[in-house]
Amino acid sequence: xISVVLLGGGxxxxxxxxxxxxxxxxxxxxxxxxxxxxxxNFQNEISITDDLNLLADADVYIIAISxxxxxxxSSQLPENKLVTHTSGSVAMNSLNNTGRKGxxxxxxxxxxxxxxxxxxxxxxxxxxxxxxxxxxxxxxQLISPKVYQIxxxxxxxxxxxxxxxxxxxxxxYKIGNDICKQYDVPFEVLLPLIxxxxxxxxxxxxxxAQTGPxxxxxxxxxxxxxxxxxxxxxxIYQLITKSIQNG
Amino acid sequence: xISVVLLGGGxxxxxxxxxxxxxxxxxxxxxxxxxxxxxxNFQNEISITDDLNLLADADVYIIAISxxxxxxxSSQLPENKLVTHTSGSVAMNSLNNTGRKGxxxxxxxxxxxxxxxxxxxxxxxxxxxxxxxxxxxxxxQLISPKVYQIxxxxxxxxxxxxxxxxxxxxxxYKIGNDICKQYDVPFEVLLPLIxxxxxxxxxxxxxxAQTGPxxxxxxxxxxxxxxxxxxxxxxIYQLITKSIQNG
Ligand SMILES: NC(=O)c1ccc[n+]([C@@H]2O[C@H](COP(=O)([O-])OP(=O)(O)OC[C@H]3O[C@@H](n4cnc5c(N)ncnc54)[C@H](OP(=O)(O)O)[C@@H]3O)[C@@H](O)[C@H]2O)c1
Ligand SMILES: NC(=O)c1ccc[n+]([C@@H]2O[C@H](COP(=O)([O-])OP(=O)(O)OC[C@H]3O[C@@H](n4cnc5c(N)ncnc54)[C@H](OP(=O)(O)O)[C@@H]3O)[C@@H](O)[C@H]2O)c1
Numbered sequence: 001x002i003s004v005v006l007l008g009g010g011x012x013x014x015x016x017x018x019x020x021x022x023x024x025x026x027x028x029x030x031x032x033x034x035x036x037x038x039x040x041n042f043q044n045e046i047s048i049t050d051d052l053n054l055l056a057d058a059d060v061y062i063i064a065i066s067x068x069x070x071x072x073x074s075s076q077l078p079e080n081k082l083v084t085h086t087s088g089s090v091a092m093n094s095l096n097n098t099g100r101k102g103x104x105x106x107x108x109x110x111x112x113x114x115x116x117x118x119x120x121x122x123x124x125x126x127x128x129x130x131x132x133x134x135x136x137x138x139x140x141q142l143i144s145p146k147v148y149q150i151x152x153x154x155x156x157x158x159x160x161x162x163x164x165x166x167x168x169x170x171x172x173y174k175i176g177n178d179i180c181k182q183y184d185v186p187f188e189v190l191l192p193l194i195x196x197x198x199x200x201x202x203x204x205x206x207x208x209a210q211t212g213p214x215x216x217x218x219x220x221x222x223x224x225x226x227x228x229x230x231x232x233x234x235x236i237y238q239l240i241t242k243s244i245q246n247g
Numbered sequence: 248x249i250s251v252v253l254l255g256g257g258x259x260x261x262x263x264x265x266x267x268x269x270x271x272x273x274x275x276x277x278x279x280x281x282x283x284x285x286x287x288n289f290q291n292e293i294s295i296t297d298d299l300n301l302l303a304d305a306d307v308y309i310i311a312i313s314x315x316x317x318x319x320x321s322s323q324l325p326e327n328k329l330v331t332h333t334s335g336s337v338a339m340n341s342l343n344n345t346g347r348k349g350x351x352x353x354x355x356x357x358x359x360x361x362x363x364x365x366x367x368x369x370x371x372x373x374x375x376x377x378x379x380x381x382x383x384x385x386x387x388q389l390i391s392p393k394v395y396q397i398x399x400x401x402x403x404x405x406x407x408x409x410x411x412x413x414x415x416x417x418x419x420y421k422i423g424n425d426i427c428k429q430y431d432v433p434f435e436v437l438l439p440l441i442x443x444x445x446x447x448x449x450x451x452x453x454x455x456a457q458t459g460p461x462x463x464x465x466x467x468x469x470x471x472x473x474x475x476x477x478x479x480x481x482x483i484y485q486l487i488t489k490s491i492q493n494g
Contacts (some may be wrong), residue, residue, distance in 0.1 A: 032476075063309055063489075066272040089468055091282030107436055109458065111441050122436045148436055157430035158437070160472045161423040165437050166444045167459030168487045169419045174453035183404035189369045189395055190405070190412050190448055196356050197413045198445035202438055206421035211356065221336055226409045232490060237407075238487055240415045243422075243479060 002139045003027040005056055007073060009038025011110040012086050016064060017042055019118040019143040026142055030056040030183055052076045057180030060084060060139060063095075063106050071096050082132050089158040091125055091152040102127035102136050105155065106144075109166060124150040125159070138168045183228075207247075214244035249386045250274040252303055254320060255311035256285025258357040259333050263311060264289055265367040266390045273389055277303040299323045307386060309333060309351050310342075318343050329379050335406040339373055349374035349383050352402065353391075356413060364440040365390045371397040371405070422480055430475075453492075461491040 004026060006013055014034070020028040021042075028046055033039045036050040047056065052073075055061075061077055063070055063085040070085045075096035077083050083095055084102040095101040103126040109138065110116060123140040125147060127133040133149065140147040173194065180187040200209050213221040222241060226234055251273060252261055259394040260280070268289075275293055280286045283297040294303065299320075302308075308324055309315055310332040317332045322343035324330050325471040331349040332341055342348040351375040357363060370384040372388040372394060374380040397405065420441065427434040447456050447461065469488060474483055 010488060025291060054453060089471075093302050108440055114447075115465050119339065120439050122439060146436075146439075148433065150432065150436075154430060154432045156471070157426055158389075158432050158474055160475050161426040161432070161434075161437060162440060163425070163459055163461075163472060163484075164419045165423040167457070167461060167491070168483075169416045169441070170448070170456050171487055171491050172411045172416045172419065172452055174457065175446050176412040177453045179404055179408040179411070182289070183401060185397065185401045185405050185408070186395065187408075189397075190395075190408060191372065192355055192367050192369060192393075193409060193415070193490070194412050194445050194448060195414050201363075201417070201420050206417055206424045207342075209417050210414065210421065211417075212410055214410075214414060224336075224403070228404060228407050232493070236415075236486060237410075239483060240418055241484060244414070244418050245386050246479070 001025055001027050002060060002135065002142070003029050003030055004060050004139070005030045005032065005058040006062050006064060007032040009033030009035060010064065010066075011112050012106065013039070013064040013114050013194070014112050015110050015118070016062065016156070017046070023046055023142050026139065029058050034245075059135060060102075060104075062086060062099075072092060080126070082126075083088075083134065084136065088155060088162065091156070093152070094127070100127070100129060100132050102132050102245055103152070103155065104140065105150075105197060107158070107162070111157075111237075119145060122146040122148055124148050124155060126155070131146040175236065179229075179233070210244060212244075214241040217245060248273055248274050249306040249382065249388070249389070250276050251307050252277045252279065252305040253309050253311060254279040256280030256282060256312065257313070258359050259353065260286070260311040261359050262357050262363050262365070263309065263333070263353070264293070268292055270389050273304075273386065276305050281390070282293075305464050306382060307331060307349075307351075308344075317341060319480075329374075329382065331383065335402060337411065338403070339375070340399070345402075345408065347374070347376060348364075349379050350397075350399070350402065351383055351387065352397075354405070366392060369393040369395055371395050371402060373398055373402070380384060426476075426480070448490060457491060461488040464492060 020026045031039045031048045039048050061083045067087050067090050070090050071094050077097045080099040082100040083097040084104040092101050092103050105124040106121050108121045123144050125136040175186045267273045276294045278286045286295050308330045314334050314337050314350050317337050318341050324344045327346040329347045330344040331351040339348050339350050352371040353368050355368045372383040387450050424434045
């Protein structure tokens, strides 16, 4: 049985709380948020607090608060304890607690209102000490079969890669949507293709999955497409086409 | 009962044949391919030919062959018949038959080896004459509930939008994969995020779904990311970041 105190009242804290509560081998001892109202929905199931001086004793402290507040919060946590955060982009040594440090980073895009299935969410863990890594591995495995040991250095690279496959992909959807609006075509016609594109990559390497006029070097189609785009769309179309063609 | 002759032995012909064969209200009379071997797998279920002079009589002829061969094939089809093609990027008036013209464009990415569920595939139809549009609508509805009347002009725009959401999105996956390889992080860690990104857009407008450092104008993170990228990746990161920030 691993005991946990979770800090944060946002998207990640919300879903981690639910995952831990659903797991009988995790003893979720307490929830902290600076605004107790953000975690009040859990108060019948678990002890909550908005006072860092009243934190319970636990094996692991998980800080699921905004990136730029992790350092300052961590310096106020109990001494000689294993303290972790859930961020993809903050280094482990940004933690300012006096004791042991670790990372417990669930690699998925969370929002409070959207239910998640933790058994499909990769959890990236890291710790300074081997024993702590084992504790985090155990804890992570209790909520997900996909546990990866990733260093802070690797995690920062993973985060850039995630920006491409998530944020930038979404921007491709946005431009597709803009083009549809511009020409009065229903964007929904493209939704099955969007799903298929993501589904394909689950089994096929991105290189092999690549199709389209850029890949085929079909200059005639490329030119016809460019004529339909505005200046900004054109710039992006040309740069990505060039990048696809350079392999 | 609508009778159909289907031309082509590739990805689209393969899946359309299966869909029509599975539908009792479609009379798939014949399959044509210039290399009979490419459609030989269907010869026990349906009449096949490699000779355009031996085409059967049917209500609708569907040309599912390579874009640049559509014009020439269409000029060799029976007179006074409704002839259609399945391409997203070829105009209806590229059809060179003497009779009626139409479009029967299934908007999805097909490959022979990957099973498809036609009930989730949008079919974009067009015809010169109202009666023909009705025939194509009936035929399309027999294999999919998602039937859209889209003009050649709109279809050419839809095709550009599809390049963004499919080809360019796949290239974002490719760059993510490159970064992972470069820094020895398993790309598979990103697969659930990729699926979630596509799943989110099924319900949320791309504008609202946008997250990340570009959207937050988090210059510090953006700079850190740029330092990890090679020249080409950097160029794409900067351009898309700018585009996200300009809304
Ligand atoms: N959302 C995701 O998709 C995702 C995925 C993986 C990892 N992460 C990481 O998980 C962490 C939390 O993200 P989130 O999406 O849950 O954020 P969020 O929904 O914006 O919630 C942030 C939480 O941090 C609290 N907070 C901010 N500044 C604070 C301070 N100075 N002192 C105390 N509490 C403070 C906020 O309190 P108030 O409500 O009072 O402002 C809120 O409870 C971040 O490190 C993020 O990088 C997020
Ligand atoms: N694949 C997709 O994801 C997709 C999606 C929607 C629409 N489409 C459209 O559907 C059509 C077919 O695409 P596909 O993916 O099925 O192509 P494909 O797999 O490459 O097959 C092309 C077929 O056309 C035949 N062909 C090529 N040139 C010919 C000629 N001069 N005379 C007779 N037959 C010829 C080929 O015969 P050989 O085998 O002898 O070369 C082959 O049977 C295209 O218009 C395409 O734009 C494709």
